[in-house]
Each structure stands twice: as C-alpha cells, then as structure tokens.
Amino acid sequence: MSITDRLAELGVTLGSPAAPAANYVPFVKSGATLYVSGQISNGPDGMVKGKLGADMDVAAGADAARLCAISLLEQVKAACDGDIERLKRVVKLTGFVNSTADFTDQPKVINGASDFLVEALGDAGRHARSAVSAASLPLGVAVEIEGIFEIE
Template sequence: MATIEARLAELGITLPDAPMPAANYVPFVRSGNQIFVSGQISNGPDGLIKGRLGANMDVAEGALAARFCGLALIAQAKAAIGDLDKIARVVKLTGFVNSTADFTDQPKVINGCSDLMVEVFGDTGRHARSAVSAASLPLGVAVEIEAIFEIT
C-alpha cells in the first residue's frame, strides 16, 4: 500500500469521489510539475455545508467545512495524478470564508483544511496560504478552498 494511502487509512479517512465541475471549467490543470486544483466548496456526507460565519455558524463548524474542502482537494489531486505519493509539496491554499463584515477569524476557519494537509502529508503538507472573507459563496456554502500541489 502506498504511504499516503496507508496514512489515510490509519487516520480513518476515506476520500470522497472527486467532484465534477459545476460550470465551464476543469477541476484541475497540470502545468509542469504543479497541479492547480479549482476551488472546492464545503460538501459533507449530508450534502452542502451552508452558512455564514459570524451569523449562523461558529468557527468550529467553519473549520469542519474547510476540512471537507480539503478532502475534496486531495481527491482532485488523486484524480489528477493517480498516486498521492507523487505529491512533493502542498504549495499553497487559498481559502474563502462566507462571513459577515465584522467576522475576523477566517484563518481559524481555514485551519480546518491546513491541519488536514499536515495530518495527511506531514511536513510536505505545510504550505503558504491566504484566508479571506467573501460576502457570499456559490450555492450559499460556508467555505471554498483552492490548492496548488507540486508533484514529482
């Protein structure tokens, strides 16, 4: 069993199927030794995770939504390259948080995804990151995150 697949099993993580695009874009683009994964929206086992941080969701709920985005990002990376052991580095995450104007804990929300990347990939999962607020997100979801992975 591959190292990352074994780590996922050890953590009790089952990746979802890589989500299909909802509009006129592709889920990922490979350019040289990088995979650019389109934004993945918060979608859990019970469907879309909707809400607005600072209004009807707290930081812990937002971080869980971000973790589900991270699972979808890993699933897309696997769809792109087939073998997660080919990931040399999680280069960057850009996280968007559906939040009120006075909400300032976007970084704590996106930590749900960042923490997952380190859990799964170890030091290879440490990355650069942006965490920003959005007045709204597609379909009313709480979080959307995109990623750049370096591959071998």
C-alpha cells in the same frame, strides 16, 4: 508511511472528485505544478452551508474547511491518474470564508484545512496560504478552497 495509509489512519477514504459545475476544469497540470479549482464544503451528508459570524461558529467552519481539503486531495488523486502517492507537497491554499462583515477569524476557519493537510501529509502538507472573507459563496456554502500542489 504512505499517504494512503495515513489517510486510512485518520478515517479518510478518498472518493471520486466532484465534477465541475460550469465551464472550467477541476485542475490544470503545468509541469510538476498542479492547480486545483476551488472545492466547496461538501461532505457525506451534503453541502455544509452557513455564514460565519451569523449562523455558524469557528469550529463548524473549520470542519467545513477540512472537507474542502479532502476534496482537494480527491482532485489531486484524479490528476495523478489515481495515485495519490505522486503528491510531493502542498504549495499554497487560498481559502474563502462565507462570513459577515465584522467576522475576523477567517484564518481560524481555514486552519481546519491546513491542520488536516499537515496531519495527513506531515511536512509535505505545510504550505503558504491566504484566508479571506467573502460576502457569499456558491450555493450558500460556508467555505471554498483552491490549491496549488507539487506532483511527480
């Protein structure tokens, strides 16, 4: 099954990727490796803001991480000239969780992105990963995730 068909089954349509908010590019291609800049938790209803361990629970954080994964795929599609089928695999994610000093479930939050990518891409969605805490994130968002991908 194609990536596009699998995303449609999951009720996900890839839209236009977000433009950079500062002096950087949204992605860099180097051979078959694609580096995608950090994508913040932003969805159809706007930015998902909050601090895990204070005003947001793990389930809501995982939902925010899923939104980041969708944004990553939007950037991959743009980098592949609109053809998401050129995506070969997710290599690595680095997830940043806006959380309190005593919150320790960052991996459970980033699972929202990891689980979605495996659901959408199968084995090609399995990846190496880091999940770390951040005292704050841009615009007060709950999650930011950057990714490395293999493309053709």
